[in-house]
Amino acid sequence: MKTLLVLVLCSLAVATEAAQPVGDYPAQDDVAQPVGDYPAQDGLFVEKEQASSVVRQRRAAGELTLTQLESLKEVCEANLACEDMMDISGIIAAYTAYYGPIPY
DSSP states (O other): OOHHHHHHHHHHHHHHHHHHHHHHHHHGGGGOOOOOGGGTTTTTTOHHHHHHHSSSOOOOGGOOOOOHHHHHHHHHHHHHHHHHHHHHHHHHHHHHHHHHHOOO
16 A cells, blocks of 8 residues: 555656656746845844834733742742742742742
C-alpha cells in the first residue's frame, strides 16, 4: 500500500512538471522581489516605537484578580520574611519588596 502511494505521488509530480513547457518562465509579477520593493510586505515589520504602542500594557497592581493574588500569596509564603511583611503591609507591598514587580 505504501509503495502504491509513493508511485502515485511520484507520477503526480512528474505530470505537473511535464505540464509546464521548458521555455515557460513565470511572469515578472510572480518573481520574488526584495522586501523593500514589494508594497504588500511593508506592513509585516514595524519600528520599535510603533510596536510598543500596539503591545498590551500591564495592569496596575490594584486590578489583580483573586486567583492572581492567591498565587502571589503562595510565592510569598515560602519566604518567612516576606510572609511577615505580608501580614503587616499587605501582599502587594511584600511581593514587590522581595520579588520585584508583579508579573501580571
